[in-house]
Structures are given as C-alpha cells and as structure tokens.
Amino acid sequence: MEKRFEKYKGIHPGIVLERELKRRSLRQRPFALSVAEHPQTFNAITKGRRSISIALALKIEKVLGLEEGTLALLQTHYDILKEKEKQQGETPDLSILRQALFWDTDINRIDWHRQYNAVIQRVFERGNEQEKNEITRFYGSSKVQMTLKASRTMPMTLRQKP
DSSP: OOGGGGGGTTSOHHHHHHHHHHHTTOOHHHHHHHTTOOHHHHHHHHTTSSOOOHHHHHHHHHHHTOOTTHHHHHHHHHHHHHHHHHHTTOOOOTTTSOGGGGTTSOGGGOOTTTTHHHHHHHHHHHOOHHHHHHHHHHHOHHHHHHHHHHHOOOOOOOOOOO
C-alpha cells in the first residue's frame, strides 16, 4: 500500500477514491465508463454505500497508476473496522443485571452504547456490587469513572435562615 494511503485505514475506499478523483480533476461518470463499470454502481462505491470488489479495485489502480492492492487493502481495513463495531454491539450479561433496575424500560431494547451514561448512572445508584462489576467489565473502568465524575451533581442543601 502506498505510504500516502496509510492514513486512510478504516475509511471506506470509495471515499478515498472520490477524493483522489477530485485531486486529479477527473469526473466520476467518464471514469466509471473507462473502467467498464456502471456509473450508478461507481457512485454507490464513492459514497460508501457499496464495497469495492478486488477486480474493480485492480482496474481502478491500473488506470490511476496506484500500487496494486491499495484499494483492496483499504476495503479490508474498512471491513475489519465494521466487524469490530458490530462485535462491540453486544450487551452486558443480562442474567447478572436485575430487570428491576430498568423498571421503566424494556431491558432488551436498551441501546447499551448510545445510552451508556444513563445505564452507568442507574446501576451505580441502585445496583449491587455484582451488577456494578458487570457494568465495569462491559464498559471498562475508565469509561465508568469518567461518566460518574461527569455526572456528579452538587448535593442538595437546605438554605439556613440567618
């Protein structure tokens, strides 16, 4: 892989390709036709909605004069990143967490990564040690500590009359 493309690992290769075409002042439609690809398919690739096949990557690299395998490697790195994100979509061990902690919602419908702030606060306010340990294992101690520090509010105090 060319050195200048190393920084794009994890980014969809179509987006990198679109940037490269703009840099060279090449228009998408004529370029797609020059590599024997449908312009609609090529557009979907450059917008990141479709992956790039190895055969097409080799054609594009040849026309653009890129090192062989550059776009294919970018696609592989992108696929690895997406798979890691999918695997992180797992949930904590729900057999450890009591459903009573989440009385106001269906525990199976919680988006554990988007709603981490509320989950961590609730478990650390009302959960037992086993539940707290599970949440710490799932999110990691640094994320839990950061969330708890950020969520601390000043305790309510009664104003004393002078």
